[in-house]
Amino acid sequence: MLLKCLLVLKLITICLSYENEFIVDYYKHKEISRIVGFFCGNTTRMFKLINKFNNLEISAAMPLLTMDFNVEKLKTSYWKIGIILDLRCQNKNFAGFMSETAGHYTYTNLYNWLILGESLDSVLPRLNDSTYSVVTDLVIATPILDGYVLHDVYNPSKYHGGSLNVTELGDWHRSSGLNITLTHSKFNRRANYHGMILRVLTVTQFKPNNTRLEDYLEDYSNKSIDLMSKFVYPLMQHLCDIFNFTMDLSTDFYWDEIAENGSHTGMMGMLNRGFADITGSPGAINQKRFPLGELVMPIWNFRTCFFFLSSPLRSTNELLQPFSTGSWYATGALTILIALILSISLAFEKIDHWIRQYGIALFSTICILCQQGSSVIPNFLTGRLVFLQLLFFSLLIFNYYSACIVSVRLNQPLDKINDSLNELAESNMDIAAERIVYYDYLLETSTDWEVQMLKEKRWSKMSDAKKYLPLEEGLKRITRGGFAYHCDPNRGYPLMEKLFTSEMICRLSEVHLYHPQGLGAWVGHHSPFREIARVGLAKINDMGLRKRQAIRWSARKPICVNVQQTVNSVTFTEIKAAIFLLLLGVMLSLIICLLENIIYNWNTKKRYERDN
Structure with missing residues (x-):
């Protein structure tokens, strides 16, 4: 036993003589420009290591690890930072330090850890893997006779039943330098989650009680109902297939609802409290949502419009228009x-x-x-x-x-208005909307000038009974003209194809309330699945699967087909110039007739007087 301890001590002593060379080679390979090291107090060795880093234009600091060390100093938002931790020291502050670094989420892709230890068995029990994920970049270096052996360590998610994964990364020898044998990208080699449960929370507002949630989300016959959730569901299936997740699907009625006590309920509230890992319905990307979760990436292009029929442009000088x-x-x-x-x-x-x-x-x-x-x-x-x-x-x-x-x-042009809510508010058209939650939400929260003009000039002056109409009734009123109706195009377009004639479809105009914008998939704050979900959804997008699902679930805009040209009746406004010209001619004729009679009578009278 004594001989074994002497051999280990001698091995450590040999390694310490060229350990600085190993550390410098490793961080040169990782291309890290900022280093923080915690060593056993050998000041001379630390100064030599700092000098080696400075010669390579790498900034380095070697503070003492004390009980009052502030882990906040290690926080970084943009630049990667390398952290060296020597666990061979007999420092009682290590346990607290490991716990604090986990609590401050220093195991993301912005941190590159290098832990020096006597052996794996002595290091692994001292790690705090509560906030590890697939992006964790942590390497344990243990000494061998003429160098070090490196092990890559991560945990996909401890709170989801994940276990610590240890894989040999490579080695370093004084004669040959650094040799990395694990060359696959981090996400490729960690892509298998071995059936780990991924809790997906979606929003369904029209699901029948006697229907399974999975069957409802696959129902294509009523695709315009809960359309966005049905669009995201196959994307989540693809994501689970790529990374071998097991989907635990649940549903809520609201995206985000604020209770009387000020707490958030609905999908975003559940996500914020940790009852879900990722949203199965796309959510709006705005400042009010960021305190509730972290955005993965936009996945659905969303817009809503006021629809109305544009009338043919009536010209007041049609008789003069043919010629310049x-x-x-x-x-x-x-x-x-x-x-x-x-x-x-x-x-x-x-x-x-x-x-x-x-x-x-x-x-x-x-x-x-x-x-x-x-x-x-x-x-x-x-x-x-x-x-x-x-x-x-x-x-x-x-x-x-x-x-x-x-x-x-x-070929009369249509009298169209710009895509402007203010112009719509100033028009003489009646307006109404389908009762959808985000319509009132936008009117109440938006600071956009045009939205406020619509609210002040028209919406706030209407009675509640006239504000909202069912979808089919609202679209039927559009066909009568002089009426603008707000709805989601994906719900409105299929009904328009049934209710509108070809001539009406060609006259259909839109004014956006929600201009085209991306709705995103969200995860909870500091979620271990954020980066893997981003990589997976980006891969799904690059392969065209997202576009395919968007085409499949989006409604097609009705196509304008001019099967025959029709002439609209001539209005009084258009022929008033001709009528004015006619009346002017009649009046001029009467005046001339009157003058001729006066002159004739005067000449007759003069001739009579001369003859007599």
Whole structure:
């Protein structure tokens, strides 16, 4: 026995002579830039080790491990830190230190532990693996004759029945240096959880009592009900298959509900109190959720809209719209020019008065342009050539004008509003919404200016009886026009395909309340499954499985198919210019008629007086 102790003592003494070289080689391999070491008090050795690290531009500190040592000093949020712990010292503070480091969660992927010990059997009982996980980077180095043997240590989750896993990582020899034999990535070699239970909590608000939860989440016939939970369930199945978990599935009615005493209930509250490991329904990503859990990654693209039918754009100058301003000016100038040429050609027709000559030319030009013909037919070739040219000009102008009018009537643009809640609030449309929990939640908590405008201008002024409508009734009211209804597109689109005509689908417009945003999977704070869930869901996303499930469970937007073009009735607004022109002509005719009668009577009277 004494001989064995002497051999161990001699082995330790030999190893101490080149231990600094081993430690430096190890952290050079790990590419760590900050080191904290706890040794047995050999000041000279510690200074030499610090000097070696500084020569490699690695900052190092070697404090004494006392009872009042503050573990908070080891905390890091961005940079990796290496921690060296020599358990060969007879330091009674080790147990408390190991417990405190576990309580401060210093076994995440930001910490790289190197523990020096006489043997595995002397080190393993002294470890506190309560907060170990698959990302724990802890290596135990034990001496051999001319170097060290390294063992990789982790526990997937002690509180879930996991046990300490010890695997030989490699060795270090003074002659050959560091030799790592365990070259697979950390997640690949630790991916098997050996059937460990993963508690998944989902939200179902419409599940029948006599239906198994698993069967309900696989029910595709009613996919629009509890759709997000049904989407996440196959992703959780894939995650369990990848890492060999056993899923323990449970459900709640709410995502997040605040009780009278201020505590959180529902899915997020249960997650926060440790009754679940991961959410089986995607949750909103906002500041109010972060105190309740940690985000894994966004997995579902979520949005909600107000739906309504846009009306065709009504133009008040449809009669002038076919031609541009320049075209109208050119047409008017050519009309006057042709009228002048025609009046000159009529000089050969021996018309008794020049006023009558110019009047005939002007009115004939206007009549021909309006496709009304002319009561005067020139006898000479000059006049007939002018008439022929005028007929061709009027034919082209009339065809262009009428074709443009018909084209506009067949392809009337829709009078759409921007994707703006404020514009919706200022419109004259009635509004209502499907009774869904996140609608009231957003109106009450959102600081977005447009949401507040909608609430102040419209929603707060409505009675409770008019605010909410069942989904089918709300969509039917959309078909009558002048009404905007808020719902989840994944619930609304399937019914729209049944209730709306093709023409209504083409007129369908949307104004977002929730603009497209990601909803995420959540785990509890300091969960041992956070990183493995992130890796697994990222792998599921990269393989296209998430996209496949999103396509499978999302509702297709109704497709606008213009099977036939229809012309809407002409409204009074659109023809008021023509009516105004007609009334103006009638009034002008009456005035001229009145003036002619006055002049005629005056001339008649003058002639009578002269004759008598």
